[in-house]
Amino acid sequence: MEISTTLFIFLIITSFFTGILNAIAGGGGMLMVPVLLMAGVPPINAIAINKLQNTAGTLTSSLHYLRNGFLDLRSNWPALIFALITTCLGVSFLQHLSSTGKLEQVIPYLMIGIALYMALLPRVKKGQNNGKIPGWLFHSTIGSSAGFYGGLFGPGTGPMVISAFTAFRGYNLKQAVTNSKPMMVVINTTALTMLIFGGYVWWTLGLSMMIGNILGAYLGAGIMHRSKHKYLKLLMVAVPLISAIKLLFFI
Numbered sequence: 095m096e097i098s099t100t101l102f103i104f105l106i107i108t109s110f111f112t113g114i115l116n117a118i119a120g121g122g123g124m125l126m127v128p129v130l131l132m133a134g135v136p137p138i139n140a141i142a143i144n145k146l147q148n149t150a151g152t153l154t155s156s157l158h159y160l161r162n163g164f165l166d167l168r169s170n171w172p173a174l175i176f177a178l179i180t181t182c183l184g185v186s187f188l189q190h191l192s193s194t195g196k197l198e199q200v201i202p203y204l205m206i207g208i209a210l211y212m213a214l215l216p217r218v219k220k221g222q223n224n225g226k227i228p229g230w231l232f233h234s235t236i237g238s239s240a241g242f243y244g245g246l247f248g249p250g251t252g253p254m255v256i257s258a259f260t261a262f263r264g265y266n267l268k269q270a271v272t273n274s275k276p277m278m279v280v281i282n283t284t285a286l287t288m289l290i291f292g293g294y295v296w297w298t299l300g301l302s303m304m305i306g307n308i309l310g311a312y313l314g315a316g317i318m319h320r321s322k323h324k325y326l327k328l329l330m331v332a333v334p335l336i337s338a339i340k341l342l343f344f345i
Contacts, residue, residue, distance in 0.1 A: 101133055109303035113151040113310020114231045116278075117158075122307075123148055123249035124208055125221040128334050135296075138192040141248060142286070142294035145255065147303040149282040151311035156275040158312070164272040169229065174280045176237030177244070179285040184245020188245060189292060201247075204301070205338035213331045226264045233264075236262070237277065244281035245288075249334070252278055 096103075110131050123144050132142035159165050159305045167342030191197040244251040255277055259270035340341060 095134060095136075099138040101234040102299065102302070105129065105133065105299065106302050106306040109147050109151075109306035111308040112148070113154075113307035113312075114305040114314035115310075116148065116151055116307075117155040117169040117295050117311045119251060119315025121212070121253045122151070123335055124212065125183050126303075127247075127249045128156055128205060128336070128338075129262040130322075131190070131201070132336075136196045138188065138294050139296055141188065141302045142289040142292075143296055144248060145282050145289060146284040146295055146300040149279070149286050150304045151276055151307035152282055154311040155314065156279050159272040159275060165276060166269070166273055167276060170233070170273060170276070172229070173237035175279055176234055177241035177277050177280050180238045180241030181245035181281050182231045182288065184247075185285050185288040186245075187242075189288075195319070202342045204247050205249075205317070208331070210329050211250055211336040212253065213336075229261045232258070232262050240277060241281055241284075244278075245285045248282075248285070251281060269341065 108126060112126045115125065116122035126144045126148070127140050130135065130143060137144065156165070191200060230315075236255065238260075240251055240255050243254070243325070252274055256267075256270045256273040259265040259273055260267065263270075265273060
């Protein structure tokens, strides 16, 4: 597939803004994957490219939060182990769906599902502190479910993990956003490694978008506390729905 210069530049600019979005609230893949699909990139390649550019951006924001002492790795590292294992299972299932030609049929309904999820996701307010569940239960359930879905598809994993931290670990919004990043780094790097070995990454486009995502993530990590989440939520509902409609009725 040949990509025009205009489309190439547009995708890099989009990756910059998804880097900002990921650092602020998570969910950048909910914009990037639909845009790649609407540009005509095959589903598994779109997922692989998104993993490449998203991994670098998430790592950038994670290092920023680590340097500023925002991460609680001591309490949450077991979830990373569960996420690592189940991400491998998710990617394996993704490759199976792609090889059998079923991935194209599944993607539109996944898009509709994540749009509905974002539409129904309650807004977490600054300072909000909900109840807790035992650490082992949080690590095994949230780490495993986020890992499998992140390996299978990915978009929406960040907001899911953030909402889980607020609902089940008692974190406020800023704590939830920052502590979701190590899990996303594990999920993205594991999935990306498997997809690279599978030969699904388009390197020229992916590396160019990665640079844009890193710059956006660095900027977003610095402005996270000043973001307007209601506009982000609207965008993350509309774009997947538009993509699903295009894939269902116009391809």
